[in-house]
Amino acid sequence: MTQTASQPAPAPQSAGATAVTGRAANASVVPSSSGFTENVPRLLNRIQTIGIVACVLFGALAATVQLLGWQANGRAAENTEQVVRAQEIQSLLLRADAVATNAFLVGGLEPPAARAEYDETIEKALRLVADAAEAQPADRQVLADLNATISDYTTSVAQARDNNRQQFPIGIAYLNDAGTLLRAEALPMIQAVVDANSERAVDEMDAQHPWWLIVLTLLTLAVLIWLNQQVSRRFRRRVNAGLAIAALIVAILGVATAIHAGVRNDRNDALRDGAYRDAVDAATARTAANDAKALESQGLINRGSGATYEAKWDEQAAAVDDSGVLGDLWQQYVAAHQQVRDLDDAGDWEKAVELATSTADEAPTAVLNRFDTAAAERAANAGAEASDGFGSGDGISLALIVVTILGALAAAGAVTRGIDVRRKEYF
């Protein structure tokens, strides 16, 4: 049996010891199907409690979803910075190796400028390792191992340099050992840090959940509508004002927070495919380019082994090509490198070395330096843009979280008030 507002039900029957007042004559209570009459005050209490809990739960969960999204974006920014930092370490170490190897190729004493650049590059790399360890506790163990390996690497380079200075050929063995240590042990460690933080960053970028907020809003609205139905069945009003206001607040909050989360989600996708990808690609290209230059020198140092090292050079060149970063500058280096190889392959090793170690503007070293500088700048700028992008809009996010909580409390208050009015009507 149902009750409509146009056709009020008979006056309420007494239920147990409940007194029936004159005002209650305006309300109605539907007997249960079992024939028992309802305890209306208790029913109103239950409706009120369910309404308050629904609003508060909505507020808590919606705020939590937003909070998690806000935290995730913050971590996406931090993880992006860590990826850029780790790739910078990788590039710096290969840069140092390229400088040390090329300096070794110059007969006699190492040029002071090359030595200074090597020292400065290693120092930068070590400082970044310390920064990275501080930034992400989960990377600390690998970075501690990396620190020890860099120490072994620099020791080997120092031993190579000391032997070379005394004109002992065993210096080459130390230099080769250093290069092997760098590539076989240090680089996999840095790659592990890059991979782990890339995965973390991408996971966090996907942590905006507009659909969760929509579902949460719809569920809360369904509860409030159901409660309104329960009330309207028993009283003349089709709509309970308090429940209606609560539903309106929830709907507005739901739409606003879902739109905000959706916008952030889209922006995250755009950053991931834009600035973040640019930063990673530029750093990858820079790393591969420096590795290629070191391999060019290794091929000449190990005289006659150009073909062996050229195969490895090709792999690094393919990595730069695939990245599509600074194609024109890279092609200039490729052309300069090809001249070195052509000379060496034609048996003119001395000329090949002369060109590979020349500081002339169009020689491979100078061209690669220009590529390195441009790629480093691009990686740093794109990384900063991505990191800033993930971190932007924090004020709105936090304000929305606060508004959600306050709005949910206001909705709960409206439910309380709306049911109180019915209660007063009943009594």
Added chain:
Amino acid sequence: MRLKTGLATFAALVLLAGCGGYDETTTPKPEEPAAPSAAPPPDCTNDASALRSYAPTGDVGSGKSVQEIKKSGKLVAGVAGDTYLLGSRNPDDNQLEGFDIDLAEAIGQKIFGEPGHVEYRVITAADRIPFLQDGTVDIVARNMTVNCSRWEQVAFSTVYYDAGQKILVGSGSGIETPADLAGKKICASAGTTTVDNIRTLVPDAEIVTAPDNSRCMVKFQNGEADAFTSDDTVLAGFAAQDPYAEVLKTERLSQEPYGIGVRKDRVDLVRLINQVLEYMRADGRWKASYDEWFKDQLKVPGVQPPPVYGR
């Protein structure tokens, strides 16, 4: 009240979940490189006949191989680049120098009648036979031991130096005989017969291997090995670069007769090289080269082995 407690607990759990505790970053374990297998035992007999080469008779220098080299304008020589005294890069001027380099130069000079026609390729020990077989190099002058199994794959000149396996130790280390190496670490190039020789001689020694001789020396200098075994010529070169290293004055653990390697079918080139070696004996260039590179280090007068022909 219970509701408040529940909400508080929920909020705390949510905050904890949102703190971003990641799994610790780990480095994937590198694949263990396969241990190089020791050289298989020869299926031929290493007697005096293994040292026989082709006599420099007939019209030496007019054969097909030599003509091909003359036409190309260069003699490509596979040499060592890190074996001091035999073949190594001089850090001062970047030029290769050593006893083996002198031999390659002499061969080049004989073919072209003037110096400057030798193109050097620094190769590893493992490259020697494949590079001869595929024509990457014309000759190998890289402390290459002549033996019967190698004769099945390439050809050799007559022996130009009789080397032998010895042991390098630290000065004042207390190691004076191979027996003193019991319980100590000794490094040898992986996959060479030197490993087997030292294992037979001192079974209680711990053998450490490295990809090449230079890496063994690095291990020795870094304290990862107490001793290092290789040919006496190679060890002499390393001892010359380390005042705290010395080669034990013991009997050679094995005989390592060096020859110039050539592709098996280029017999005319072998005959020409054997003629060059005889000229070097006659005009004193072999002795001069030995004195320049080895006399001070090996502390014995050098004697060029007599040629053995008959192949």
